Amino acid sequence: xxxxxxxxxxxxxxxxxxxxxxxxxxxxxxxxxxxxxxxxxxxxxxxxxxxxxx
Amino acid sequence: xxxxxxxxxxxxxxxxxxxxxxxxxxxxxxxxxxxxxxxxxxxxxxxxxxxxxxxxxxxxxxxxxxxxxxxxxxxxxxxxxxxxxxxxxxxxxxxxxxxxxxxxxxxxxxxxxxxxxxxxxxxxxxxxxxxxxxxxxxxxxxxxxxxxxxxxxxxxxxxxxxxxxxxxxxxxxxxxxxxxxxxxxxxxxxxxxxxxxxxxxxxxxxxxxxxxxxxxxxxxxxxxxxxxxxxxxxxx
Numbered sequence: 001x002x003x004x005x006x007x008x009x010x011x012x013x014x015x016x017x018x019x020x021x022x023x024x025x026x027x028x029x030x031x032x033x034x035x036x037x038x039x040x041x042x043x044x045x046x047x048x049x050x051x052x053x054x
Numbered sequence: 055x056x057x058x059x060x061x062x063x064x065x066x067x068x069x070x071x072x073x074x075x076x077x078x079x080x081x082x083x084x085x086x087x088x089x090x091x092x093x094x095x096x097x098x099x100x101x102x103x104x105x106x107x108x109x110x111x112x113x114x115x116x117x118x119x120x121x122x123x124x125x126x127x128x129x130x131x132x133x134x135x136x137x138x139x140x141x142x143x144x145x146x147x148x149x150x151x152x153x154x155x156x157x158x159x160x161x162x163x164x165x166x167x168x169x170x171x172x173x174x175x176x177x178x179x180x181x182x183x184x185x186x187x188x189x190x191x192x193x194x195x196x197x198x199x200x201x202x203x204x205x206x207x208x209x210x211x212x213x214x215x216x217x218x219x220x221x222x223x224x225x226x227x228x229x230x231x232x233x234x235x236x237x238x239x240x241x242x243x244x245x246x247x248x249x250x251x252x253x254x255x256x257x258x259x260x261x262x263x264x265x266x267x268x269x270x271x272x273x274x275x276x277x278x279x280x281x282x283x284x285x286x287x288x289x290x
Contacts, residue, residue, distance in 0.1 A: 004159050
């Protein structure tokens with residue numbers, strides 16, 4: 001009987017953990033994108049500081 | 055880089071606080087229902103009530119939240135309400151699946167079968183789950199202009215299935231599913247009722263935490279795509 005109870009708790013915890021893992025992966029993807037965009041912005045700012053050729 | 059907007063920081067902190075509260079509440083609820091709560095005539099399998107019933111109740115709360123958010127979207131046309139509709143329906147469906155899995159495990163231990171087509175409560179709950187699964191099919195198949203409107207209308211109309219299911223269960227004579235709460239109140243004694251209520255509070259806090267985190271993510275994704283678009287336009 002105890003096995004059934006443990007199985008239920010394990011299923012619920014496993015599903016919730018998987019859900020959290022998906023959320024964490026999406027957050028990681030967004031942070032990579034933020035990193036990339038900030039590099040693009042920094043490069044754009046550097047290029048605009050270079051004086052035009054005479 | 056500029057500092058993040060104050061609103062984002064506030065929402066982010068709120069989501070983090072709710073997540074911590076959810077973890078603490080779940081730990082207390084699981085420990086209490088497994089080790090502390092007293093057993094009744096059903097024996098140890100009755101402990102599943104502290105997990106299965108709160109999950110089922112929270113799934114219905116999630117669909118209720120989606121219904122209210124759908125009405126608010128139709129009134130205000132605000133993107134935030136559309137986000138709440140989608141996330142609530144998704145979480146409601148997740149909790150519905152979990153309630154059916156834990157219910158099936160309980161049924162196998164108590165009735166000796168994983169499922170009973172004779173029980174009105176089980177069948178109507180399955181129908182509710184299928185209705186909300188159809189929500190995502192409809193949303194993904196409708197064009198982006200009408201997507202939010204269709205979703206809001208669906209969330210409002212689909213919620214009617216929940217009181218209908220309750221009415222069907224009350225009028226059906228074939229129900230074998232035990233009832234924890236009826237017209238005479240909660241059908242359990244003091245300490246058991248206490249852990250039953252704690253289970254409901256914990257699961258509700260988990261739902262709010264997941265809702266907050268998902269809403270924050272959707273908000274951030276939208277902000278990121280608008281920045282990406284602005285950068286692409288400025289590059290051209």
